[in-house]
Amino acid sequence: MTPILRAGAGLVQVLSVWVCLGVPAAAADAPANVDPATTALIERLGLVESATPVRDRPGWRKPERILVLNLAPQLAASLQAAAPGVELLMAKDAAEAAALAKDADAVLGLCSPELLAAGPNIRWIQSYSAGVERCVAIPAMRDRDILLTNMQRVAGPVMAEHVIAMMLAYARGLHFFIPERMAGRWTQEMPPPGQLLTIEGKTVLVVGLGGIGIEVAKRSHALGMRVIATRASGREGPAFVSYVGLPDELHKLAGEADFIVNTAPLTPATTGLFDAKFFAAAKSGAFFVNVGRGKSVVQPDLIAALRSGRLAGAGLDVTDPEPLPADSPLWQMQNVILTPHISAGSELGDELRFAIGIENLRRYVAGEKMLSVVDVARGY
Numbered sequence: 001m002t003p004i005l006r007a008g009a010g011l012v013q014v015l016s017v018w019v020c021l022g023v024p025a026a027a028a029d030a031p032a033n034v035d036p037a038t039t040a041l042i043e044r045l046g047l048v049e050s051a052t053p054v055r056d057r058p059g060w061r062k063p064e065r066i067l068v069l070n071l072a073p074q075l076a077a078s079l080q081a082a083a084p085g086v087e088l089l090m091a092k093d094a095a096e097a098a099a100l101a102k103d104a105d106a107v108l109g110l111c112s113p114e115l116l117a118a119g120p121n122i123r124w125i126q127s128y129s130a131g132v133e134r135c136v137a138i139p140a141m142r143d144r145d146i147l148l149t150n151m152q153r154v155a156g157p158v159m160a161e162h163v164i165a166m167m168l169a170y171a172r173g174l175h176f177f178i179p180e181r182m183a184g185r186w187t188q189e190m191p192p193p194g195q196l197l198t199i200e201g202k203t204v205l206v207v208g209l210g211g212i213g214i215e216v217a218k219r220s221h222a223l224g225m226r227v228i229a230t231r232a233s234g235r236e237g238p239a240f241v242s243y244v245g246l247p248d249e250l251h252k253l254a255g256e257a258d259f260i261v262n263t264a265p266l267t268p269a270t271t272g273l274f275d276a277k278f279f280a281a282a283k284s285g286a287f288f289v290n291v292g293r294g295k296s297v298v299q300p301d302l303i304a305a306l307r308s309g310r311l312a313g314a315g316l317d318v319t320d321p322e323p324l325p326a327d328s329p330l331w332q333m334q335n336v337i338l339t340p341h342i343s344a345g346s347e348l349g350d351e352l353r354f355a356i357g358i359e360n361l362r363r364y365v366a367g368e369k370m371l372s373v374v375d376v377a378r379g380y
Contacts, residue, residue, distance in 0.1 A: 038359050041352070045153045046211065047371045055367030057147065059123055061105075062365060065089055067119070069097050069109035075354065082362040106364060108357060111135035111148070122146060126360055127374075128353055130155060130212075130344075131293065133266040136376045148374040149360055153211030154352050155344035159263070159291050160215035162343035164223070166315030167204075167259055170287050171197040175313070175337050192335060193285060193312060200224035205257035207273075208264030208292060209237055209244060210380075216261055217241050228253050232269070251281035259287050265380040266293035274298065279305035285312045291343045294320035303329050306336065317343040 054060055067089045068079065080088060089104060091097035097110050101119030108126045116122060116138060127135065127150040135141060135148060169175055176191030190196060204220045206213045209231040217227045221240035228243045230250050237244035245253050247269065254260060260282060264270045274288070275298040282288075288311050290297055299320050305311040313335035319328075322341055330336050360371050374380060 034359070034362075038355055041355060042359070042371065045156070045352075045356075046214075047153055047356070048373075049369040049371060050373045051369075053368050054124075054147065054364055054370050057123075058145070060367065062086075062367070063105035063123075065103050065105055066361070067091060067097055067100055067104035067107045067110075067122075069094070069107070071109070078354075079358060079361065082358045083365045086365055108361065111138070111141075113138050113140070116140040116144075116146070124149070124364055126357055127151060128357070131265065132374055133293070133379060136374065136379045141376050146376075147370065148376055149370055149372050150374050151353055151356060152372045152374075152380070154356055155349065156211040156215040158346040158349065159212050159343045160219050162317060162339070163216050163261055163263075163289055163291055163315075164219050166289050166317075166337050167199055167220075167261075167287065169337055170313050170315065170335075171199050176334060179334070199259070202226070202258040203228060203256055204259040204261060205229065205253050206241075207250065207260065207262045208232075208270075209241065210263065210265070212263040212291070213261075214238060216263060220259075225259075228256065232264075251278060254278060254282040254286070257283055257286055259289065261289040262292040262296055264292045264296060266295055267379040270296045272296070272298050274302065276301040276304065279310055282310065284310060287311070287313045287315070289315040291317045294318040294322060299328075299330075303333075306333055313337070315339075317341055 063086055065087045066083060069091050071079065071090060076088065076090070089100045091100055094110060094112060094115070097107070098114050098118045101107070101115050101122065104119050105121050106124040107115065107119070107122055109128050111125045111127060111132070111134070117140070124147040125135065127148065130150050130152045132148060132150050140146065141148065173191045173196050177187065180187040201224060203226045206217050206227060206229040209217065209229040213229060217229060217238065218240060221227050227241045228245070229237060229241050230245045230247055230253060231237065232247055235244045235246065262274065264273070270292070273296050279301060288302070297320065302311070302314065306314060315337040316330070317339045318341055319330070324330060324338070330338065356371060363370055
């Protein structure tokens with residue numbers, strides 16, 4: 001399902017909160033027509049600008065028509081203000097979008113083979129989400145050198161809170177005690193491994209030290225955990241990460257970790273990354289959390305590791321497939337915490353996505369440097 005961007009009067013309040021919470025002031029060289037709170041939000045989230053203005057890309061011209069999918073009607077005026085002189089083509093669903101695509105120069109909110117086939121002039125796509133593995137797999141994205149931007153880092157803080165919630169729920173036995181309470185039982189026996197745990201002093205391995213991973217690492221460190229991580233792009237990392245390894249060190253580092261958290265995007269290199277060999281290399285009794293992508297895990301191997309006790313438990317916000325089939329053993333496993341791919345959800349989510357989306361729209365129309373450009377070849 002394609003998300004609907006909904007925001008309203010709360011947008012100004014949300015952006016103001018970021019400023020009040022000590023977000024850096026707007027950069028001195030920010031364009032005069034950019035709201036200072038938006039610039040502060042960009043800095044707080046650590047969003048990266050493209051190296052060159054979009055006007056320097058081959059084929060760029062000021063768009064005449066931009067296709068917008070699933071936008072709440074009350075937001076149309078704000079979107080139009082960011083794109084003066086541009087006609088906005090509003091579509092309610094993918095079928096309507098495909099019918100309108102022939103006249104579109106850019107698209108907000110949808111990327112599909114059908115859309116690109118119907119829209120030969122599309123030069124830019126703004127995704128409403130961070131995950132873009134389906135979009136980058138479309139040959140036309142590479143063949144036509146279509147610019148793709150996404151919402152990387154926007155959901156990082158709230159997804160990190162979801163990870164911490166899962167780790168604490170497991171450590172404090174909530175996955176065990178809540179069903180007992182629902183059954184009306186005052187149970188004081190301890191869940192496996194026979195005792196409640198603290199996470200202070202434990203080691204957490206963050207697989208994929210990107211925008212989400214850094215937020216997980218930051219919060220884990222604040223709770224007194226030792227943080228280690230892997231990163232495909234190099235060994236650089238923030239001071240609160242004790243060690244940053246390369247992907248070929250994953251199994252070695254897994255042997256040190258009490259908690260393992262996957263925040264990596266889905267790419268050919270991360271598809272099936274967590275398999276029987278990985279779980280065999282992991283520290284016995286580790287707790288595995290996945291908020292990345294379900295296809296990064298070989299699910300039968302995960303189930304086997306949970307059944308054997310190699311893994312003490314798992315917190316899964318993503319599975320393969322989704323929805324999880326009714327006959328999956330994961331539903332019945334007491335040591336598994338399941339949420340239905342909602343770790344990015346919060347009362348601030350749509351507000352923040354709209355703020356970033358409208359700023360990228362303004363930048364594209366003006367020919368400026370874009371935010372959160374996806375490397376289509378790498379997949380993120």
